[in-house]
Amino acid sequence: MPRMRDLFARSAFCLGPYVEEFESAFADYCGVKHALGVNNGTSALHLALIAAGIGRGDKVLVPASTFVATAWAVLYVGAEPVFCDVEEASANLSVADAERRMDRAVKAVMPVHLYGQPADMAPILAFADRHKLVVIEDAAQAHGARYGNRRAGGFGRLAGFSFYPGKNLGAAGEGGAVTTDDPDLAKRIAALRNHAQSERYIHSELGFNYRMEGIQGLVLAEKLRHLDAWTEMRRAIARRYLQGLKGLPLKLPAPVGEDHVYHLFVIRTPDRDRLRQHLDRAGIQTGLHYPVPLHRQPCFAGFSVDRDSFPIADQWASQGLSLPIFPGMTETQTDAVIAALRGFFGA
Numbered sequence: 001m002p003r004m005r006d007l008f009a010r011s012a013f014c015l016g017p018y019v020e021e022f023e024s025a026f027a028d029y030c031g032v033k034h035a036l037g038v039n040n041g042t043s044a045l046h047l048a049l050i051a052a053g054i055g056r057g058d059k060v061l062v063p064a065s066t067f068v069a070t071a072w073a074v075l076y077v078g079a080e081p082v083f084c085d086v087e088e089a090s091a092n093l094s095v096a097d098a099e100r101r102m103d104r105a106v107k108a109v110m111p112v113h114l115y116g117q118p119a120d121m122a123p124i125l126a127f128a129d130r131h132k133l134v135v136i137e138d139a140a141q142a143h144g145a146r147y148g149n150r151r152a153g154g155f156g157r158l159a160g161f162s163f164y165p166g167k168n169l170g171a172a173g174e175g176g177a178v179t180t181d182d183p184d185l186a187k188r189i190a191a192l193r194n195h196a197q198s199e200r201y202i203h204s205e206l207g208f209n210y211r212m213e214g215i216q217g218l219v220l221a222e223k224l225r226h227l228d229a230w231t232e233m234r235r236a237i238a239r240r241y242l243q244g245l246k247g248l249p250l251k252l253p254a255p256v257g258e259d260h261v262y263h264l265f266v267i268r269t270p271d272r273d274r275l276r277q278h279l280d281r282a283g284i285q286t287g288l289h290y291p292v293p294l295h296r297q298p299c300f301a302g303f304s305v306d307r308d309s310f311p312i313a314d315q316w317a318s319q320g321l322s323l324p325i326f327p328g329m330t331e332t333q334t335d336a337v338i339a340a341l342r343g344f345f346g347a
């Protein structure tokens with residue numbers, strides 16, 4: 001790779017021209033004005049919350065069905081997560097439930113585009129508007145996912161992405177980005193990630209070393225060119241699953257048009273654990289995303305919450321099963337999964 005050789009020759013290891021090139025390509029791709037490369041998705045969400053002015057005494061609405069890192073960011077700034085139940089069809093934030101949990105300390109809402117399916121942003125944005133909440137998207141699983149004519153990362157005042165290798169757009173290591181249309185927020189995040197230096201060795205506030213590595217910028221810029229093709233492969237596999245699993249006593253993903261980028265393909269059945277064993281014996285690996293919802297995690301036990309008030313999130317946690325899906329998965333492999341599932345149900 002001549003570009004990699006150039007990177008070493010220039011010692012462009014921390015931020016630098018390769019990261020800038022990726023940032024500008026990724027901002028264009030997401031349809032936003034600014035993307036700031038950072039060292040992982042959790043840091044991206046942390047800086048987004050700082051830039052949004054969320055801190056001690058504030059509360060932030062977070063869906064109960066998500067990866068724990070959505071809520072870490074809230075704790076990092078000293079705020080309190082208020083978990084919300086999710087939609088039956090998508091496992092994304094339920095506005096109706098969020099409305100019930102509102103109080104005056106709530107300052108922000110963090111919709112997560114879980115599994116690659118965009119949250120229902122129109123009602124979420126209207127709700128946030130009504131209560132003057134900052135919207136910060138967790139787009140870590142939804143690179144390129146569309147809702148209406150916008151892409152994930154372009155709805156909130158800020159959004160956080162992860163480029164962990166397993167994500168739809170993965171680095172050769174760790175990576176993340178914050179997206180925003182606001183030039184002042186972009187400037188502040190650019191400083192915060194680099195020891196809060198607006199000028200060299202002038203530190204205007206508490207800073208972090210959350211820099212993206214040059215190598216990751218180079219790799220991500222290259223991989224970004226392939227992302228739409230890879231997403232198409234995921235969608236083709238999902239269509240084959242949806243067709244092949246029709247009629248089985250399963251709940252299947254219910255996508256809206258072409259919005260879903262299928263980071264994961266999650267089915268639901270009350271018989272999940274037995275089905276998982278059956279597939280495992282057939283040599284088919286499945287995943288659980290996520291077996292314990294946030295309102296039942298020991299790390300949040302200190303926050304007062306009625307743990308039994310999240311029936312839908314509990315259902316996704318106990319019934320959800322992630323089937324194999326990845327670009328390059330063959331039709332033969334997909335059909336083998338379908339056959340094993342049909343076998344389990346005697347269909």
Ligand SMILES: *Cc1c(COP(=O)(O)O)cnc(C)c1O
Pocket residue numbers: 040041042043066067069070112138140141161162163164175176
């Ligand atoms: C992966 C992920 C994160 C965290 O990203 P890291 O790069 O692992 O720090 C945050 N939220 C969600 C929903 C994720 O899937």
